[in-house]
Amino acid sequence: MTHDRTYRRILRRESTASRSGTVVIAVLVVLVLAAAAVFAAALVFLGQRALGIDPRDLVDAAARAPRGLDTTIVVGVAAIVAVVGLVFLAQGLLPQRRPRHTMSSDRLAVVVDDEVLASAAARAARSATRLGPDAAVGTVGRRTVDVVLRPAAGVDVPAVAATEAVTEEFRAIDVVPSVTARVRVQPTGRVDG
């Protein structure tokens, strides 16, 4: 029994960011607007005013716009509303990938944070070159892994061996999508190393 469909679903959901926080904010905005409309209708039915304002006067003022309204305030508030709407729209439509890769496995669905991969790459490069623990820094993009080696001044670094070590490490890790390794040695050596 395999779980291909379940795994596909889990991996798809785990590799994109959650929007639930934005959804909660959008729903709260809708709830506040709905509550305001209910409150206004109740005021009209009871013939009351809130803060000295009759909701019917507000509707009349809106219908007469732009007469009798302060342009600066109206445009400012409307611009804020439009920007908030644009943010919600972007959150809903853009794919928003998380910095993660998936790994092949016969039994499990595996996702790895890119930071963990970078750390593993730095360790692989370091162990091939016998540098100190802080001399290698890794960064992982979608399809690349970059390792920067910063040896102490005067130390010769076998860059080819380091590249092979990182490539070998990532062949073992086998991430999807696959990444190509690149190792750079920073020419300006450190003195403290």
Place this chain on the structure above:
Amino acid sequence: MNATNRGVGRTTLVLVGLALLVLGIGTILVQTVSWAASTWHDWAHVLGDLGRDAPRDASVTAWTWVLGGAAVLGVLALVVLTTLGGGRTGTVVEDDGSADGVAGAVRIDSAAVQHALSSAIGDLPEVGSLAVDVYRVRGQRAIRIRVRPRRGASPRAITTGVEGIIEDLDALLGDRLPVLLEIARGGAGSGRTDRVH
């Protein structure tokens, strides 16, 4: 991995976003551009019944529509809120043995699997800390293992180790549950390097 319905969430975001965007841009246009203002005045007769000059009956009818619309909108918003989160479950295996015709039921709590996996995976040298949860995914139970490795640990070594442990779990449960292994950054113990290397 929770039970959030992402389609509903994203549809909500698109609809609310579009509504606010149109409202904002429309207001700016009406306020600053004269042809937009005259177009708005042509349409604003619709709002007449909501205004002060409308007769009492028409006013009540119009505001009742506003009230009803707002109530429906509020209920929809609450329904969207209820689709968020959830899906964590307290049992891993529930079997009444009906396939074999034997009476009696077997139920295994999530806590049992959580403790077993935590102590087994926590013993791996590459693992700094971990958390185990059980969720419902597509109508069946799935286990999520979130591992925070030590610095420089090989993800492949962790995966191989966990695969071995899950094989033992499969034998124990008599069932191959879907398992998500999440190798995450940071967390307790991630600053120290694994000394075995």
